[in-house]
Amino acid sequence: MEINSKRLHQRFYQMAEIGKTEKKGVSRLALTKEDRVGRELFIKWLKKLKLNIRVDDFGNIFARKEGSNPSLPPVVFGSHLDSVPNGGKFDGTLGVLAAVEVVETICENNIQHDFPLEIVMFTNEEGARYTQPMLGSGAITGVLQKEYVYQLKDDNGIAFIDALKEIGYLGNQENRVSKVKAFIELHIEQGPVLFDKGATIGIVKGIQxxxxxxxxxxxxxxxxxxxxxxxxxxxxxxxxxxxxxxxxxxxxxxxxxxxxxxxxxxxxxxxxxxxxxxxxxxxxxxxxxxxxxxxxxxxxxxxxxxxxxxxxxxxxxxxxxxEPVLFSERLVKEIENICDENGYSYHAMFSGAGHDAMYMNRLGETVMIFVPSVDGKSHCEEEESLWKDIYQGTDLLFQLVCKEIGAYSYDFK
Ligand SMILES: [Zn+2]
Structure with a gap:
């Protein structure tokens, strides 16, 4: 049983069309028309999987699949779909699409599990249009106040709340996630360390x-x-x-x-x-x-x-x-074990950049998985990652999620 790499690849390039730039990068700034179209495509996939979709009061999107016990805290994984101007197509998007692939694999193999799982897509992670990075995750974890977030203005003086309403993604406060069993974010490294070392997986122990x-x-x-x-x-x-x-x-x-x-x-x-x-x-x-x-x-x-x-x-x-953020030692160990079992080369490291995981860490055990960025390039149109690395990273995410949700009646081999 394994993820469908062809399907992931296909979806990835479908999403990369939205806000595509001349040099095959992406301009999909938060709460713009491009962001809305990207969200619609994402939701179309979620609906096909018959997930329970929620939008919270900051436009963060959650898609839930129940396990045998709905009262247990969910295992949440995902990232963001927004980009910087003339940015790359992998940053954030990879984590969201890998999450969709993981859940589809779980669904089509009829894997039973105890804990609920939720895919998440955070609003305005980049801080490019609204200059507050990790806005969506910061807002639901108590780092940023709602009044502060809503009145933030872009360069044209458009308030966050108005832009959110404009694209039709102002949801309800009760739709936020408030506690997680685990939060897992797959992301590109955005630096040269893994690529230079020739390692496939970066196990992120925390954020500097x-x-x-x-x-x-x-x-x-x-x-x-x-x-x-x-x-x-x-x-x-x-x-x-x-x-x-x-x-x-x-x-x-x-x-x-x-x-x-x-x-x-x-x-x-x-x-x-x-x-x-x-x-x-x-x-x-x-x-x-x-x-x-x-x-x-x-x-x-x-x-x-x-x-x-x-x-x-x-x-x-x-x-x-x-302050530096330290991720869950238990989850770091779990990832090491999965890498060892599967022969995936890895390197334990700290992230030099901020990510939504930094704030989600406040809601429960958190960890990040990096895949290499070719020549370490990111936040530019040349941003690239190799698909052989992406497949291993996504498979690792799949195996870790299965462990965390208490999956049974499955066999990875
Ligand atoms: Zn990112």
Whole structure:
């Protein structure tokens, strides 16, 4: 008994037509016409499987199949169908379509099970149209307030609630899922680790913690000509020295720490003026909260030292701190076992990007499965994954779901 890889492949390219771009990527932004058409196709498949379909008050879609005991918490799996502008066709969509395939395989083989199962499709995961990523999952897990979500505006000033009504997907609060036995999300890695290692499966142990700091160096703006080099308090030079020192330190750590200086502004930003003030951001990531905090402390120490050496004033402000998320060790172990039994090569890792699973973790035991991204490319039209990897990833999802729902009268061989 196995998944129907041909059917999965066929459905995948059917969905990829919706919002298809010139270079065969996808633009299917949340709550647009393309999103609506994608949802309709998804629901058409769910109806054929005779699942009980619900839409909640954020447009998240759930499709449920009862087990022998409806009072048990459901095993939920899925992902998102929205994309970034000119994004790839695998991000999110793969997890949703793999979920449909898994359930169809369960249905057509008449597999009996105890726990209910639910496929889920989350709204606005990307944070592209409404700049709040993982909006649908964040809203039902108590991370985001309904009032806040509803009034969010897109670039054209259209409120989330109006866009949701416009495409006809404003459902009821009682349709949310509130407790899960397990949440499982299959997703592309979106980075190069698995592809470079030649591993098929990424077992995701958790999601890295992220610290964002805003750093300002204040020196003295001066004329670029008459001011002698030795007397300058050049804020830009201080910033560059600090960034260089932090960057070299992190590179030498050779662990999961990453650092990015993604944004920088120079004042007055004039060709013949010594920069008086520079502000830049520091994005620091690590899967362990304690170590992440130590990294933040070290960054602050470097900045203080540079400021005192260069006679500039420093200011460090925390913009955001997202704690690392640890997924279920039990589910990680289950996946390892299934991989071992089936000879699937795997690599245990942390996700550097946020996913709906990060919030669903609050509702019950959660885990993610990654499949490799060719050359690590994602959020672009070139995003690609190999079908041999996708089939193994989907089969793994199928076997894990069967275990979690307490399936009986089945045989995988
Ligand atoms: Zn995604």
């Amino acid at each position: 913690g992220i610290s964002w700091q805003k750093v300002t160096f204040a020196g003295q703006a001066d004329h670029a000509g008459p001011t002698p080099m030795a007397q300058r308090k050049d804020a830009f030079v201080s910033a560059i020295k600090a960034m260089d020192k932090i960057h070299r330190w992190v590179s030498k750590l050779k662990d999961e720490t990453s650092v990015t200086f993604g944004k920088c502004s120079v004042s007055p930003n004039v060709v013949n003026v010594v920069p008086g003030q520079v502000t830049f951001t520091v994005d620091l990531r690590h899967p362990n909260k304690k170590i992440l905090n130590q990294r933040v402390d070290k960054v602050k120490e470097i900045i203080l030292t540079i400021a005192s050496h260069t006679e500039t004033e420093e200011q460090i402000e925390e913009i955001s701190f997202m």
